[in-house]
Amino acid sequence: MNRVWIYLFSALCALAAGVYQVEAMEVLTSSELEVVNGTNVRLKCTFKSTYPLSEDKITVSWSFQPLGKTTEEGFFHYQGKAFPPTTGLFKDHAVWSGDVMKGDASITLQNVQFSFNGTFSCQVRNPPDIQSIAGEISFKVVQKVSFSEIGILAVAVGGSIGIIILILTIYVCVKLVRRKDNDMIYEMDEHTSKDRVL
Template identity: 75%
Template structure:
């Protein structure tokens, strides 16, 4: 019984030492990768609205922790139609643009960015209702890689809907109009009171003259 207990204890310590060595080796392997790989930050609007038949800019900017170089930076745009789960790449940029030569976005997608200025935008010309869906912008600047793509939900409509900016403009315009109306009423009331006072003084003076006579 004593021998069995000793063997079990020795096996336990041996396994513990093996796990410690394995964990140390794993950390040593992973540590260089953690220092070398940085996250690319990509910024896009969450939603856009465009009128059918017009042009719309899909704005995409990025931030990299490594120096920017034309020959290293690559940009990819992909599209996922509304209600679908499959995403398809349709536009690529590296040193020059590679617009689609076939498919849904042929003659519709043009490069509008400048990677040295951290701009990876494209413009969709003559947008169609079939463009409703999610557009993803992915940027790479090795060894800086991107963890998540910037996503824009595009809504193609037949006419412009009232946006928050339009509502704000209407509210501000209405407030300014109300203030002007109040000022005009105030001026007219002041003039009316002044004229009435002047007329009253004239009548008093006339009565005084009549009394003297």
């Protein structure tokens, strides 16, 4: 009889575990970002929660892991209002640019420095929806922006269109010159014919 109760209890526990599922919040960021030294950039972080959004309950935490290091350090916090860094690497560089009621937990980095090379993480919680995987951005600061594949494609398409326009212009000009030449030949033929008649 004791075994029956044990099996029954195990089955109920398994059923309860299947019914009660922890729904994780979805946090989205771009995976990589390349930024020119000295410029401003928005670190976009958006989120979706299965629970109603409340500005007082939502917390946003931004952390940074420098290139080549294994530990990360929190530098920006938001809960009801923004708490930008007052000391450290990002003092006077990180400002709030999000709107949690619209699912936006973004910040803006001003006057980007080479020391910002590394990984930025965005963590959002909306209790009881606190199970979320942080969005991570691999951040690279460069002297000049390198051409991306899209940039190369845009240059190639623009160049092709320019060549086509040039060829069409040359074609139209040649047609006009030939037409003028034909008109002049026709007029000369008419004058020659009149001279013969006279």
